Amino acid sequence: MSPRPARGSPSWEGLGESTLVVRRFFNGLPFWAIQQKDALSRLTVPQFTTLCGVLVVILGSLLLWLPWSHGQPISYWQALFTATSAVTVTGLSIIDPGRDLTGFGQLTLMVLILIGGLGLMAISIYLQGFVQQGARLRRRVDSGEKILDQFGVGGVGRTFWHIGGVALGLIVAGALLLFLLGFAANEASLPRRVWFCLFHAASAYNNAGFSLWSDSLKGIANNLPAQLVVMGLIISGGLGYRVHAELWDHRNWFPLRWRRLDLQAKVVLLSSLLLILVGWLGLLLYESLNSAHLSFQDLSTSERFWGALFQSVSARTAGFQTIPLGLDHVSGASLVLLMLLMFIGASPGGTGGGLKTSTMAILLAATASTLRRREDVVLLSRTIGTRLVVQATALVVSSLLFISTMVLLITVGSHQEFTFLETLFTCISAFATVGFDVGFLEKLNFWGQLVLMVGMFVGRLGLLLLFSAIVQPFPKTTLVRYPREQLTV
Numbered sequence: 001m002s003p004r005p006a007r008g009s010p011s012w013e014g015l016g017e018s019t020l021v022v023r024r025f026f027n028g029l030p031f032w033a034i035q036q037k038d039a040l041s042r043l044t045v046p047q048f049t050t051l052c053g054v055l056v057v058i059l060g061s062l063l064l065w066l067p068w069s070h071g072q073p074i075s076y077w078q079a080l081f082t083a084t085s086a087v088t089v090t091g092l093s094i095i096d097p098g099r100d101l102t103g104f105g106q107l108t109l110m111v112l113i114l115i116g117g118l119g120l121m122a123i124s125i126y127l128q129g130f131v132q133q134g135a136r137l138r139r140r141v142d143s144g145e146k147i148l149d150q151f152g153v154g155g156v157g158r159t160f161w162h163i164g165g166v167a168l169g170l171i172v173a174g175a176l177l178l179f180l181l182g183f184a185a186n187e188a189s190l191p192r193r194v195w196f197c198l199f200h201a202a203s204a205y206n207n208a209g210f211s212l213w214s215d216s217l218k219g220i221a222n223n224l225p226a227q228l229v230v231m232g233l234i235i236s237g238g239l240g241y242r243v244h245a246e247l248w249d250h251r252n253w254f255p256l257r258w259r260r261l262d263l264q265a266k267v268v269l270l271s272s273l274l275l276i277l278v279g280w281l282g283l284l285l286y287e288s289l290n291s292a293h294l295s296f297q298d299l300s301t302s303e304r305f306w307g308a309l310f311q312s313v314s315a316r317t318a319g320f321q322t323i324p325l326g327l328d329h330v331s332g333a334s335l336v337l338l339m340l341l342m343f344i345g346a347s348p349g350g351t352g353g354g355l356k357t358s359t360m361a362i363l364l365a366a367t368a369s370t371l372r373r374r375e376d377v378v379l380l381s382r383t384i385g386t387r388l389v390v391q392a393t394a395l396v397v398s399s400l401l402f403i404s405t406m407v408l409l410i411t412v413g414s415h416q417e418f419t420f421l422e423t424l425f426t427c428i429s430a431f432a433t434v435g436f437d438v439g440f441l442e443k444l445n446f447w448g449q450l451v452l453m454v455g456m457f458v459g460r461l462g463l464l465l466l467f468s469a470i471v472q473p474f475p476k477t478t479l480v481r482y483p484r485e486q487l488t489v
Contacts, residue, residue, distance in 0.1 A: 046468040053461060057084050060112045069105035070095075077446070084453045086112035088460035089351060091209025091319035091435025092452065094442075098212035103195075109210065110202050116460065117206025117237065117351040118167055163241045167205060167351075174201035174233045181225045204233035207352035209319025209435035216321040221303060227310050227322065234318040235272065240349030243268050263382050264358065268347040270380075271357035272316075275341060279312030282337045290331040296323070315341035317352035319435025326438045327422060335425055335438070342432045343399075353433030353459055355399060362392040391464070398463045403427050406455050413447035426452070431459035 060083035063069060065076050078095050085092045086109050095101070097109055175197040178184075184196035196212055203210045213219060220226045236244070246265040258266075284304070287296035296304050307323045314320045315338045323329070325338075345354010365379040366389045377384040406427040411418070418440065426440040430452040444452070458466055 046465045049465060050461060053087065053457065056112070056115055057087050057457070060087060060108065063108045064101070064105055066104075069102060069108060070100050071102050072100040074100055077449075081449055081453055082109070083112060084456055085435070086208065086210065087116040088433050088456040089113060089116045089206050089208040089317075089353065090430060090433040090456045090460075091203075092430060092437060092441055092456070093210070094449065096214050097210060098214065106195075106199065106212065110199055113203060113206050113208045113210060114167075117202075117208060118163055166241060166244055167237075170233065170236055171198070171201045171205050174205065174229055177229045178226055181229065182223060183220065183226045183229075186219075200230070201233060204230045204318065204320070205237040205351065207234060207237050207317045207319075207346060207350070207433070209314075211320065218322055218324070221299075221307065221322045224302075224306055227306060230320065231310060231313045234313055234316070234320075235276075237351040238316055238318075238346035239268055239272065240347050240351075242349045243347065263380060264348075266380055267358050267361045271361050272347065275316065275344060275357070276309075276312050279315060279337060279341050280309045283308040283311060283334055286331050286333040286337065290333075296330075299323070311338070312341065315434065315436070317342065317345045317354050317432055317434045319429070321436070325436055327419070332421060335421060338436065339425055339428050342428050342434045342436065345432050345434075353431075355396065355432070359392045359395055362388055363396060366392075395464060398467075399431070402455070402458065402463060403431050406431065406451050409451045410444070410448045413451070414445060416443055418443070427455060430455040433460050 057080070061076065061080040064079040064083055065074070069079075072095075074095055081092075081094050082097070084090075097106060101109065175194075178197040178201060179194065183200070184193045187193040187196055199210075199212055200217075202208075209216075211217060217227075217230065220230075243265045246261050261269075287304070287308070296307070299307060310320075310322050311325075325335075327335075343355055344360050345356060346352025347357045361379060362377070362384055365384060366377045369375075369377045377386075377389055403424075407420075407423050410423055410427065422438050422440045425436070425438055428434075429436040433456060441449075441452075
């Protein structure tokens with residue numbers, strides 16, 4: 001006699017052949033789960049990070065596609081593009097978030113921005129500690145011994161929770177200041193105004209560039225205190241948690257303690273300040289000498305002065321605009337300067353994208369050492385290893401090749417005639433996760449939008465991380481050694 005099934009458990013007898021198939025399926029689920037868990041445990045950090053990025057984008061696009069996420073009908077392609085732009089903290093959008101998305105959709109968008117801005121890599125590494133059922137990776141991450149800044153997204157710092165705590169504190173403080181300074185004062189209700197302050201503070205800190213207004217932040221062009229708060233959030237998010245920890249260390253509170261800061265903090269602070277000043281003064285100079293364009297000519301002296309500063313800060317991967325940017329509004333020289341700022345981007349470990357300030361500092365130091373015929377690369381009285389110089393060079397070359405490929409693909413696949421300047425500007429904006437648009441995005445077809453979407457994802461993850469995810473399973477060491485030769489440079 002077959003044993004009687006226990007009370008509360010399903011009885012499969014007499015339910016037909018189809019039910020037996022279902023029974024086999026459910027019986028096989030534990031074995032399938034074990035297989036998948038074992039497969040995940042064998043993934044490398046770059047592979048796991050890339051997989052997490054793809055899954056977050058797909059999940060976010062499905063949430064944005066839900067009927068209660070949008071008031072105006074949007075297609076799945078629009079939801080996918082917007083989710084990719086949010087997770088990569090780019091800000092390029094083919095919909096109007098403030099008009100097309102409901103409150104739930106806007107909340108989903110902000111959550112995606114926070115996930116991407118706080119570091120998709122940091123979250124993935126933290127989760128991988130649970131997947132691998134081991135503490136070595138987690139302990140290595142928490143102790144700061146393994147920092148993946150070289151892959152293009154940034155390190156974890158002490159713990160992910162500290163990163164989230166610092167980010168939450170700065171976002172809430174920024175939102176409160178914006179509210180007190182009259183940000184979104186024209187909104188009808190108090191809850192809506194509070195939501196606008198919180199959303200834009202999160203978008204600014206994460207260098208996302210998403211705005212609930214169709215004209216970005218042009219509405220605060222006359223609100224200087226609000227602009228200063230937004231710029232402060234952009235800069236603080238772009239500096240990175242490691243620099244925050246150095247600055248908040250009780251030993252480094254005073255200006256005379258500059259020597260106590262590590263090399264990373266010094267390079268990030270000096271290069272960020274230099275880039276902001278160069279962009280600020282350059283925009284003022286170029287637009288003052290150019291009377292044919294209207295962005296600066298219609299502004300007062302003070303608005304022109306602060307507008308140039310805001311765009312210089314925002315070009316470091318934030319993407320907000322207080323003045324119109326386009327071929328009919330700013331000069332070609334200003335667009336070239338903005339492209340340079342976008343390409344360099346924010347700092348390692350920060351919420352922004354781009355090539356990173358430390359990468360450019362290493363290359364400039366290597367160039368200076370070469371011109372001086374010095375064997376060692378010296379930066380701020382410290383010697384930089386050859387491996388870092390090679391890595392920085394590879395990152396720059398691969399980034400330039402990737403952007404050139406994006407331009408070529410858009411040019412070949414588009415049916416409209418675009419100028420080289422606007423195509424290159426938009427491709428750099430997407431790859432560096434900035435989000436500046438000169439009216440180019442609305443003219444693109446499906447193929448061009450796909451190229452930009454791939455460029456945003458690759459630019460946020462980093463080319464070195466993506467390449468490591470592909471080639472890392474192969475052997476790294478070989479017994480083969482080739483003869484050395486010299487080339488003329």
